[in-house]
Amino acid sequence: MKSAREEQARLLELQGIDIEIARLDYRARTLPVLEKLEQAERGRDAHKDLAIAGGAERSDVEGELRRAESDVEQVVGRIEKDQKLIDSGTVSAKDLENLLGELKSLGRRKEELEEVELEVMVRLEEINGRISEHSSERDRFESEANQLATERDKALAEIDSARRSLLADRQEIEREINKELLDLYLKIKESSGGVAAAKLENGQCLGCHLQINAVEVTRIKALPEDEVVRCDECRRILVRV
Numbered sequence: 751m752k753s754a755r756e757e758q759a760r761l762l763e764l765q766g767i768d769i770e771i772a773r774l775d776y777r778a779r780t781l782p783v784l785e786k787l788e789q790a791e792r793g794r795d796a797h798k799d800l801a802i803a804g805g806a807e808r809s810d811v812e813g814e815l816r817r818a819e820s821d822v823e824q825v826v827g828r829i830e831k832d833q834k835l836i837d838s839g840t841v842s843a844k845d846l847e848n849l850l851g852e853l854k855s856l857g858r859r860k861e862e863l864e865e866v867e868l869e870v871m872v873r874l875e876e877i878n879g880r881i882s883e884h885s886s887e888r889d890r891f892e893s894e895a896n897q898l899a900t901e902r903d904k905a906l907a908e909i910d911s912a913r914r915s916l917l918a919d920r921q922e923i924e925r926e927i928n929k930e931l932l933d934l935y936l937k938i939k940e941s942s943g944g945v946a947a948a949k950l951e952n953g954q955c956l957g958c959h960l961q962i963n964a965v966e967v968t969r970i971k972a973l974p975e976d977e978v979v980r981c982d983e984c985r986r987i988l989v990r991v
């Protein structure tokens with residue numbers, strides 16, 4: 751392939767810009783804020799899930815508490831009823847004895863049920879504490895995530911603006927290179943990790959950094975300057991400068 755010396759030199763400029771763009775893309779992908787943001791989002795989601803699980807547990811225990819309260823109320827109702835009967839003075843001595851016996855056992859039952867009620871209330875309090883802890887942690891991580899997202903957007907906008915300016919320069923340069931050479935450059939770039947054109951300097955290919963043997967260097971130097979040369983080792987376009 752043949753291509754004017756100036757076009758080959760332009761290719762090196764294009765390569766320089768493409769390396770800059772690749773650096774920017776790498777920076778955009780590896781911004782430290784991205785990892786921090788991910789951590790904050792993970793923290794937020796974990797505490798959100800725990801708060802939700804706590805909420806489900808709370809409604810179960812609230813149901814338990816309602817049942818315990820109604821058990822106590824039932825016993826209290828029966829105690830009041832028995833007490834009214836006794837207070838009315840209309841029951842026989844035998845019934846009175848029965849009622850007093852029942853009152854005694856109802857009193858014990860009430861105490862037992864109140865203990866159950868208290869135990870459920872303590873559990874409910876513990877769950878509420880846990881929910882509020884997870885909710886506030888969730889909110890803390892959420893506001894941290896929002897702050898980090900703003901930081902990320904700002905950093906990405908800066909990178910994007912630098913990228914756009916490089917792309918504009920790139921377009922200018924591309925116009926000055928013939929299509930055949932440009933296509934070859936793009937093809938090699940795809941398969942060679944982003945570097946397709948390299949300088950030949952002091953007998954070394956700056957693409958693969960291998961020394962080219964003296965005979966080959968002499969041969970390359972003797973070629974017409976518009977001859978497009980490729981490195982024997984890495985197949986990149988070797989630009990003689």
Ligand SMILES: [Zn+2]
Nearest residue numbers: 955958981984
């Ligand atoms: Zn090479």
